[in-house]
Structure formats: C-alpha cells, structure tokens
Amino acid sequence: MGSKTTYLEAIRQGLMEEMRRDPAVFLLGQDIGTYGGAFKVTEGLLEEFGAQRVLDTPIAETAIVGAAIGASMMGMRPVAEFQFLDFMGNAWNMINNFAARNRYRWGQGVPIVLRGPCGGGVHGGPFHSQNPEVYYAHTPGLKVVAPATAYDAKGLIKAAIRDEDPVIFLEHKFLYRRIKEELPEEDYVVPIGKAATRRQGGDLAIITYGAMLYKALEAADELAKEGVECEVLDLRSLLPLDEEAILQVTKNAGKVLVVHEDTRTGGLAGEVMALINEGAWEYLDAPPLRLTAPDTPVPYGPSMEEFFLPGTGDIMDAARQLVAY
Amino acid sequence: MAKTKTKRSTKATAPLTTRTSLDAKGHREIYRYMLLTRRLEEKLGNLYRQGKVVGGLYRSLGQEATAVASAYALGPDDFLAPMIRNLGSMLVRGVQPVEMMRQYMAKGDGPTLGKDLNNHFGDVAGRHLIAPISVLGSLVPVMAGIALGGRMRGDSIVALTYLGDGGISTGEFHEGMNFAAVNKLALVLVAENNGFAYSTPTANQMAVDSLVDRAAGYGVACEQVDGNDALAVYEASCRAVERGRAGEGPTFIEAITFRMKGHAEHDDQRYVPKELLEKWAAKDPLDRFRATLLDRKILTSEDFEAMEVEMRAELDAAQDLAEQSPPAPPERALEGVYYDTPRARDPRPRIL
Numbered sequence: 001m002g003s004k005t006t007y008l009e010a011i012r013q014g015l016m017e018e019m020r021r022d023p024a025v026f027l028l029g030q031d032i033g034t035y036g037g038a039f040k041v042t043e044g045l046l047e048e049f050g051a052q053r054v055l056d057t058p059i060a061e062t063a064i065v066g067a068a069i070g071a072s073m074m075g076m077r078p079v080a081e082f083q084f085l086d087f088m089g090n091a092w093n094m095i096n097n098f099a100a101r102n103r104y105r106w107g108q109g110v111p112i113v114l115r116g117p118c119g120g121g122v123h124g125g126p127f128h129s130q131n132p133e134v135y136y137a138h139t140p141g142l143k144v145v146a147p148a149t150a151y152d153a154k155g156l157i158k159a160a161i162r163d164e165d166p167v168i169f170l171e172h173k174f175l176y177r178r179i180k181e182e183l184p185e186e187d188y189v190v191p192i193g194k195a196a197t198r199r200q201g202g203d204l205a206i207i208t209y210g211a212m213l214y215k216a217l218e219a220a221d222e223l224a225k226e227g228v229e230c231e232v233l234d235l236r237s238l239l240p241l242d243e244e245a246i247l248q249v250t251k252n253a254g255k256v257l258v259v260h261e262d263t264r265t266g267g268l269a270g271e272v273m274a275l276i277n278e279g280a281w282e283y284l285d286a287p288p289l290r291l292t293a294p295d296t297p298v299p300y301g302p303s304m305e306e307f308f309l310p311g312t313g314d315i316m317d318a319a320r321q322l323v324a325y
Numbered sequence: 326m327a328k329t330k331t332k333r334s335t336k337a338t339a340p341l342t343t344r345t346s347l348d349a350k351g352h353r354e355i356y357r358y359m360l361l362t363r364r365l366e367e368k369l370g371n372l373y374r375q376g377k378v379v380g381g382l383y384r385s386l387g388q389e390a391t392a393v394a395s396a397y398a399l400g401p402d403d404f405l406a407p408m409i410r411n412l413g414s415m416l417v418r419g420v421q422p423v424e425m426m427r428q429y430m431a432k433g434d435g436p437t438l439g440k441d442l443n444n445h446f447g448d449v450a451g452r453h454l455i456a457p458i459s460v461l462g463s464l465v466p467v468m469a470g471i472a473l474g475g476r477m478r479g480d481s482i483v484a485l486t487y488l489g490d491g492g493i494s495t496g497e498f499h500e501g502m503n504f505a506a507v508n509k510l511a512l513v514l515v516a517e518n519n520g521f522a523y524s525t526p527t528a529n530q531m532a533v534d535s536l537v538d539r540a541a542g543y544g545v546a547c548e549q550v551d552g553n554d555a556l557a558v559y560e561a562s563c564r565a566v567e568r569g570r571a572g573e574g575p576t577f578i579e580a581i582t583f584r585m586k587g588h589a590e591h592d593d594q595r596y597v598p599k600e601l602l603e604k605w606a607a608k609d610p611l612d613r614f615r616a617t618l619l620d621r622k623i624l625t626s627e628d629f630e631a632m633e634v635e636m637r638a639e640l641d642a643a644q645d646l647a648e649q650s651p652p653a654p655p656e657r658a659l660e661g662v663y664y665d666t667p668r669a670r671d672p673r674p675r676i677l
Contacts, residue, residue, distance in 0.1 A: 026477065052477060055508075062497055063466045063504035070470020070484075073449050076477055078470075093497065097460050098467065104662050105441040106456045108449055140662050140669065164664035240666075278674075 004180040010150035011041055011115075011171060014157035015079065017187065019049055022077060025161055026053040028064055029081030038083040039117060039176055061090035068112040069099050077161055082116030085170065086130045099166040100141030113160045117173035118146075119211055119261060120309055124173075125300035131210075131262035131293075136168040137239040137271075143192055144239040146170040148213040150181045152236055155190030163192060170238075172211040179214075195242035197249070201229030204319055205249035207272055208259040209235040212310060216259055219315035228323050238268060246272055247279045254285035255322045259310055264292040286325035291318050338612040340620035343556035346563075349623045355397050355555050356614050356624070359389040361636060362413035363611060365422050368640050369429055373590050377648070379431040380442050385410040387585030388519060390555040390610035392487070393417055395515045395578070398562035399485055404471045406455035406464045406486040410517065410584070412444055414487070418452045422640055426647035439653030440661070453482075461492035465501030465514060472510035472569070483569040485513040485562070491522020493539060494530050502575070506543045511569030513562065514577050516540070517552060519584040524596045540577035552580030553610040556617070583608075 005013065019025045026049075027042060033056040036043030046054040057064050061082065068078035082088045088095070091114075099110045120129035137144045143165055147153040153171070160167035198213060199220050206216045213234050220230035233249045235241065250256050256276060258269035269290035276288050291310045299305050347355070366384050373382040385392060388410050396405055396414035407414045412425065427435030428446055436446035437456075447456030455471065457464055468484040475482035488498060493516055505512040516536045518527060533539050537547040546568055550557045558580055565576030583605035587594035618624040624632075659668040 058500070058503055058507055060500035060504060063469065063500035066463065066466020066497070066501055067470035067473055067504055070455075070467040070472070071474030071477065072470075073455065073467075074471055074474025074478060074480075076474045093460055093463060094466065097458050098463055102456075103664065106437045106446050107661065108447060108456070109664055143663075 003182070005150050005183045006177050006180045007150045007153050007171075008039065008041055008176040010154035010183060011157050012043070012045070013183070014154040015042065016045065016048070018158055018161045019045070019053065024075060025077040025079065026055065026071075027079050027081065028055040028057050028068060030057055030059055030083055032056060032081050037081060039173065042081065061087055062094050065091040065094035065099065065112075065114065068114075069094065069102070069110050072110050072112045073108060077111055079113040079115060079161060082114065084128050085116045085118040085132050086127045088114060088116060089132060089135070092135070095136070095142070095166070096139055100139045102141075103165065104141060109164045110166050111164050112166045113157070113169055114166065115157070115169035115171060117176070118170045119172040119174055120298050120305060121174040121211065123300060123302055123305060124298070126297040129298035131260075133168075133170055133238050134262060134266060134268055137268060141165065142239060143167045143237070144170065145192055145237050146172070146210045147190075147236060148172070148175065148210055148234050150179060151183055152190050152196070154183060155188050156192065156236065159189040159192050162189065167192070170210065174211045190236065193237045193240045193242055195236055195245035196234045197231065197245070198234050199230060199232040201231045202253055203229045204255045204257065204322055205231045205233060205253040206257050206259060206315065206319070207233045207235065207246060207249065209238065210261060212259050212261050215310065215312045216315055218312045219319065222312070222316055223319055228319065230319065241272065241275065243275055243279065246275055250276050250280040251283045254283055255325070256288040257315070257318050257322060258288065258290045259315060260292050261309060262293060263295050264290070265295050267292050286322050289318050289322060291315060337607070338609070338616045340617040341554050341556050341613055343554055343560065345556045345560055347556065347559060351397070352618055352621070352623045355394055355559065356618055357632060358393040358397070358413055358416050359555065359611055359614065360632065361416055361422070362389045362393060364636050364640055365416075365425060366412065368644060369426065370590065372426065372430065372644070378429045381589040381591065382429065383409040383443060383589050384586040385412055387605060387609065388517060388552065388582045389413050390614065391515065391517055391552040391558050391580040391582055394555040394558035395485065395562040398559055398566050399483065400566075402453065402480065403483045403485065403566070404453045404455060404468070404475070406447075406457060406468050406484070407444055408457055408461075408464065408487040408489070408492070409444060410489070410519070411487050415444060415454065418454050420452070420454070421643070423643040423646050426643055427650050430647060430650070431652065432647060432650035433653035433657070434650045438657065460497070462488060462495030462497030462501070464488070465498050466504060469501050469505040469508070469510050469512050472505065472512050473508060476510070481570055483511045483513060483566045485515065485566075487515045487517060489516070489522055490518045490520070490527040490530055490536060491525060493536060502540065502543045502545065502577070505575040506545045509572060509574040511572075512575040513565040513569060514575065515562070516577060516579050517582055518579055519582050520601065521584055521594075521597060523588040523592075536579040537577065540579070543577070545574060546576040547579070548576065549579045549581065552582030553608045553613060555610060555614045
C-alpha cells in the first residue's frame with residue numbers, strides 16, 4: 001500500500017496481468033527476453049512466462065508485425081515491441097496494407113498491439129526521438145493511443161490487448177521513469193476513445209497529449225497566478241479522437257490552444273481544430289491556435305532540441321494571446 | 326459437341342514418369358482441379374472481354390499444376406495463402422467457382438461483399454485460407470505467424486504460401502523466410518519461377534542462377550522441382566509438409582514453370598520471346614498429366630470427355646448465378662472498418 005508505480009512499471013504490470021489472465025497473450029520483439037528490452041519494459045517477463053511467450057526476434061520489423069498478424073489470426077493476442085517507434089516505419093507495409101485493412105477487406109480482425117517509445121527531450125537525435133503518431137492516426141482500421149499518466153499507461157495497454165483491432169501504443173520515453181503514481185490494486189481498463197480533463201478552468205482550453213500534458217499543466221499553474229484559469233484536456237486516444245470532449249471544452253472556454261510535440265504540417269492539431277470549426281464554430285471567442293514543433297527533424301544538440309520542443313513558456317505566450325483577443 | 330473442345334496434341338505429350346504414393350483418386354482429383362482452374366479462368370476471361378469483370382484478370386495458364394498439386398499435399402487443418410496465380414490452390418481448399426466469379430465482378434454477395442478484388446479473399450475458420458494482398462512477399466511473414474500461432478496453440482499445422490521469382494526480391498520475403506527459419510516454423514514456401522515478373526525476366530531479379538541458390542542461405546530445406554509436373558510438385562510438397570509437421574522447420578520449393586499469359590489480361594506479353602512460349606506450350610501441365618492418367622489407366626478418353634461436359638455445365642450454372650448477384654449497396658463502403666464501430670462517419674459535410 002502506498003507505493004508508487006512509474007509509467008514504465010505500469011506498462012509492465014499491464015502486460016504481466018494480461019499475460020496471466022489470457023494464455024493467448026504473448027510478446028515479441030528485439031532484445032525483450034534475456035535483456036528485458038532496450039528500456040527494460042519487459043524485464044522479468046521471460047522468467048515468468050518463458051521464451052515462447054517472450055519471443056526475441058531478428059532485427060526485422062516487417063517480420064515482427066507480419067508474424068504478429070498471422071498469430072493473431074490463429075487466436076493469439078500478440079504484443080510487439082519496437083525499440084524505438086522511429087523503427088516501426090520499417091513495417092509500414094504490414095501495418096497499413098495488411099493489419100489495418102484486413103477486417104474491412106474480408107472480415108478477419110487482426111487484434112495486435114504494436115508498442116514502443118516515442119518522443120523527444122532525451123537528446124536522442126533524429127532517429128530516437130520521433131513522434132510518428134499521425135501516420136498511424138491517418139490510417140483507417142488502426143487505433144492509436146498515447147497515455148500520459150501511469151494509470152492510463154496500464155489501463156490503456158490492457159484495453160489495447162483486449163481490443164479486437166490493431167492498436168498502436170505510443171509510450172513517451174521522457175515519461176518512463178519521471179512520473180509515478182499510486183495505482184489501484186484491482187484490474188481496470190481505460191477505454192480507448194475517451195479523453196480526460198486534467199484541470200478545470202473557464203478562460204481557455206488547452207488540448208494536448210503525451211509528455212506535453214505536463215508542460216500544459218505547468219503553464220496552467222503559472223497562468224493561474226496571473227488570474228487565467230485553463231482547462232486542460234488530455235486526449236489519451238488519437239484514433240479515434242474523443243470529439244465530444246473536444247467540443248465540450250471548446251464550448252466551455254470559447255478559446256482553444258492545441259499543443260503537441262509532433263511537427264506542425266499535417267499534425268493532429270490541424271484535425272482537432274477542424275473538428276472545432278465544424279462542431280463548435282459559434283462558441284468560439286478567438287481563433288483556435290496550435291503550438292507544435294517546427295517542420296524539421298528532431299535535432300540532437302540540447303540547445304536546438306529545447307528550441308524544437310514546445311515549452312512551458314511557449315504555451316503561456318500562446319495562452320496570453322488568446323486571453324487578450 | 327465436346328469433341329472439338331478436347332482436340333489437343335496429347336499424342337505428342339509423353340506421360341510423366343514421376344514415382345508417387347498418390348492413389349488413383351488423388352490423380353483424378355488433382356487433374357480435375359487443374360482442369361477446373363483452366364476452365365474457370367477461361368470463363369473469367371470471357372467475362373472480362375464482356376466488360377463484366379471489374380478491374381484486371383490474372384491468369385495462371387501453364388502454372389496450374391504448381392498451385393493445385395502443392396495445395397493438395399495439405400491436410401484439412403493446415404493453412405494456405407494463395408498469390409494471384411494460385412486460383413487452383415483455392416479450389417483445392419473448397420472455394421467454389423461462383424465465389425470467384427462474384428468476387429471478380431465485384432458483386433455484393435461475393436466473398437468480400439464487393440470490398441476487394443480478384444482472389445483476395447480468405448476463410449480462416451472454415452477452409453483455413455488467408456487472403457492475399459497485392460504487395461508481394463507480405464504473405465511470407467504472415468504465414469510464418471500462422472505457423473507460430475498454430476504451434477503456440479498446440480496445433481500441428483503447416484502454413485503454405487506462394488511467391489514468384491519477382492516477389493522474392495522483396496524485403497518481406499527475406500525477413501519472413503529468416504524469421505521462419507530461426508524459429509523453425511512449419512512454413513512451406515512454393516516459389517514459382519515462371520520466367521517473368523510482369524515484364525522483368527528473372528535474370529534482372531537476381532544475380533544467382535536459381536531461386537534455391539538464393540534461399541539456401543537462410544538455412545532452410547530447399548528443393549527444386551518441375552512445376553509443370555503435378556506429381557513432382559505433389560511429392561515435394563508432401564515432403565515439405567512432413568518436415569514442417571515434424572518440427573524440422575520451413576521448406577523452400579522452387580517450382581520451375583512458365584507464365585503462358587501476360588501479367589494480366591491487358592498485357593500482350595510482347596516482351597516474351599515466341600520460342601519460349603512454344604517451348605513451354607509443349608510442356609503444358611494438363612496435357613502431361615492427362616497423358617499420365619491415360620498411361621496409368623486411371624482415366625479414359627471418355628472419362629475426360631465426361632469431365633469436360635460436366636464442368637462446362639457447372640461453370641455455366643455458376644456464371645448464371647453470379648451474374649444475377651446484385652452490386653454492393655454504396656453505403657456499405659462505410660461499414661466494417663472496426664469491430665466496435667458499425668459504420669465510419671459519412672464524410673459529406675453538414676452544417677451542425
């Protein structure tokens with residue numbers, strides 16, 4: 001009682017509990033067995049579940065996703081780990097052409113989970129920092145989730161494993177060991193497709209997800225000192241989006257700032273703003289704004305990476321503009 | 326009436342000498358599936374020329390033995406994934422001609438309800454068929470996963486799929502073959518070396534002489550067979566299936582054959598030298614197997630006549646049925662993307 005669980009441990013707990021619950025659940029990926037995964041998410045699982053259910057694979061993302069697809073059609077529930085989500089793109093053909101459209105084409109579902117770390121802030125450079133969510137969120141047939149809390153990480157990995165369709169599970173590596181919270185003892189899931197309000201406030205709504213949630217909350221606390229109360233909505237699920245929640249916070253505040261760590265053009269903020277335009281136009285008291293990374297690869301050098309990532313100060317600047325409008 | 330249809334140069338065709346454990350019934354069934362493949366594809370060719378096929382038509386003329394005899398080596402619990410020139414393998418698994426016709430005509434009651442084309446359909450629960458996708462090589466890792474999933478569930482199943490000389494240039498093939506080899510999975514890959522990948526000759530796909538040279542490096546059992554010899558294909562496939570079932574890992578079978586039509590019906594294959602087509606016409610798999618059946622006294626000329634007549638009636642009836650099928654209702658386009666969402670949103674704008 002009273003012990004706190006990190007975001008990373010929460011994912012591991014979710015995997016373990018699902019593997020104990022359902023013998024069809026198994027893991028496959030690179031270095032996930034003996035080594036316990038590049039970030040140690042699967043540490044200890046080989047010992048409990050054996051090499052059959054914690055399968056180390058060749059460095060072959062296409063084979064990993066393909067094998068997961070095939071096994072899922074045999075009634076298994078594969079969870080594939082990618083050492084970095086930057087590398088998941090190698091399996092794009094299998095994800096897009098096979099997994100995502102299989103049910104639509106011939107009615108055969110592909111219940112697989114593809115998970116791994118995304119995001120910057122750890123000086124990983126152009127190939128260990130990407131935020132690839134929008135490629136997947138633009139693909140009908142997939143579901144995409146991006147938990148920001150340990151509670152959601154555990155609840156969403158369980159929901160993803162129990163889902164009948166392929167789910168992309170984005171783990172923000174910056175959060176792995178930096179956040180922790182007490183989790184319930186009992187089994188729970190966080191439903192896919194539901195956003196969560198993290199802070200109440202009537203002056204402005206900040207809509208965000210992933211590690212940006214914490215910068216948004218920090219900015220909101222600072223803004224509160226200036227008398228500006230922000231509502232902060234954590235999307236949690238990127239496909240499907242919780243349109244009802246997006247429209248509701250817009251209607252509540254009348255002013256909206258969408259923040260994400262991904263780059264700007266074609267980023268998810270554009271989609272969120274389009275939904276707001278269509279569904280809450282007459283409630284708007286200011287043009288919705290978006291704060292994103294610039295349209296560049298993620299730079300390596302800390303000074304540039306800090307510039308690249310939306311920061312608390314950037315959020316406050318944007319919020320003040322909206323308040324003043 | 327049937328006389329003119331069966332006029333062919335069987336006199337010049339030597340019977341196969343391949344030794345086989347296959348019984349007389351097996352001989353008859355393999356021949357029948359090969360003939361049905363050819364006649365069904367001819368029927369589809371007619372429908373194509375009448376403008377009733379939606380999109381392209383892909384023939385397996387000259388390759389029927391490879392598809393049929395390999396599929397025939399599987400047991401009922403095994404899994405098969407065809408590629409585009411393996412219609413015959415689907416017939417062996419129990420696919421009905423009317424399904425294939427409905428699918429090719431995009432009918433609303435076809436096996437994919439009009440959502441996908443040609444032989445892109447499957448049936449996991451019943452006939453253990455996995456639907457192909459157009460991207461070559463993709464079935465190799467997926468069928469490795471079928472074999473993996475089967476093993477994890479304790480089922481002694483084998484997964485068989487196909488690929489051409491072009492498809493084995495893909496990364497998907499490499500990754501899937503290697504994954505299957507490392508994990509000793511019961512995967513049988515029948516690689517059809519049919520001379521051309523669309524217009525590209527095999528020499529432009531690889532710098533080695535044969536597909537088995539390429540596959541040997543994966544540490545899997547390799548066999549090269551005459552793909553136009555139904556019995557040789559059957560025997561090699563049986564050995565591969567046994568190996569898989571015994572836990573000895575994947576087998577790569579190179580079936581040497583020839584694509585006697587263009588890539589699809591629109592392609593007149595002018596890039597294929599005439600002499601090659603003539604050479605391979607003399608090795609027609611149906612002619613050779615027919616000569617074998619006559620030679621082994623399994624079927625008589627009269628039996629072949631009767632088979633043709635019966636098959637023509639069956640295919641005519643299937644065509645009548647398929648042509649009566651309705652197209653899909655347009656708004657079905659929105660259905661079936663997700664298990665828990667009945668319909669996608671209609672994208673036509675509405676002021677809310």
